[in-house]
Amino acid sequence: MQFIDQALIEVEAGKGGDGIVAFRREKYVPAGGPSGGNGGKGGSVIFVANENLQTLLDFRYKHLFKAENGERGGPNNCTGAGGKDLIIEVPCGTAIYDAETSALICDLVENGQRFIAALGGKGGLGNQHFLSNSNRAPEYALPGLDGERKILRLELKLLAEVGIIGLPNAGKSTLISSLSAARPKIADYPFTTLIPNLGVVKKPSGDGTVFADIPGLIEGASEGVGLGYDFLRHIERTRILLHLIDATSEDVINDYHIIQEELKAYGRGLAERPQIVALNKIDAVDRESVDLQGLATKLNHLSLAPVFIISAVTRSGLDALLQEIWRVLDEVNLVEER
The missing domain is CATH 2.70.210.12 (GTP1/OBG domain)
Known part of the structure; x- marks a missing residue:
């Protein structure tokens, strides 16, 4: 379809x-x-x-x-x-x-x-x-x-509570397939995902929460470059954003800034949306040459939020990440009810 x-x-x-x-x-x-x-x-x-x-x-x-x-x-x-x-x-x-x-x-x-x-x-x-x-x-x-x-x-504009964003090949499709029954196309090259994918993730209460995997953004996406602009509208309705960053990238901090700038440029309140940051693909990182904790600390100072170190492939760190997602969602829902 x-x-x-x-x-x-x-x-x-x-x-x-x-x-x-x-x-x-x-x-x-x-x-x-x-x-x-x-x-x-x-x-x-x-x-x-x-x-x-x-x-x-x-x-x-x-x-x-x-x-x-x-x-x-x-x-x-x-x-x-x-x-x-x-x-x-x-x-x-x-x-x-x-x-x-x-x-x-x-x-x-x-x-x-x-x-x-x-x-x-x-x-x-x-x-x-x-x-x-x-x-x-x-x-x-x-x-x-x-x-x-x-x-x-x-x-x-897709109806999802959690929007998964990040640069191409950050592992967004792999993550949503690990957390839900969604089976998006996954391959080892950028722009594998050409359409948004939805997955339902069960909360501890038994309720289902819809996650949306948004095709990779690139620098200039808010101005129509690449696929991002066409799909940025799909995170307008989300309550929180999960920013996924490839831990094997040569410049993790720059990758973080690129996405943040695109959210600001697109407007519509996306930059102010509650955000959770996760360093993904730690299973492919050379621990001797990459200081994951140091990168997480730097990202924490930039985002002013907890940063999670995960692997969508091995499911390492996903339980703690989900607990934080449920906590933030509950806070957002509580504020909206008031």
Whole structure:
């Protein structure tokens, strides 16, 4: 399945049905009496969040979505049938923007949440509505009104509590596969991960917490360089960030600064998000030439947070890392409840 997280579409609600001119056949009633019915209401375009969807792939090849028009009115004061609403299902976490103004219109986060994106047009009035003392046989009716038409931009932002970030080949995919049942592609070269991966990690309480493995960021990602910019939006909803650093790197401290600068440049509060730092791949480090504790101490001074020394491959240090993640998550949740 292809992972598509952006789409540009046009939605058009249905046109209201026309009112009609009709007359009854009654004795002593001039011209039979007006009996033209109203037109039916046009169908609306409605978005519904569906937790079973994970991508905007359905919008890649289809860009126009139109609801049904209302039926014209009938004789004997019969109202025309209303047009059927068009229901468009999208993944939970889909943000809907006005493509012309870039204004956020709606953010569909919870399963089953609905949003009317385009309202159907009203049906036109039949000639029965224009009966008056001065006009006993009106011979005109109103046409139905057009439905709303909009150009929308859809953006999917994954719903995860913990976002795993870091430079390419820092071991993010290996970590999420070690902690959860997720099985992302893993290889010994940069940019192995081309799409965000989600994994559910069980807490000691038994509840599941969603972790998101974000494709590797590089210097300049916030300006559109590499893959990072396209996927930075997926950590906007996360409560905390897990910054993974390759302990075998030639300059661990510089690697840390690169990611921090990209978070600041992207904005949207990512740089201020609670962060946990972990030195990964210690199983591949030459302990005689690399001072892991010294690197951890330097990172601790920079991040002002505990730094964990781990190996996603051997699972060394993962228990202590998870305990810290649960602790920070509980703190964040407590603050949000207040």
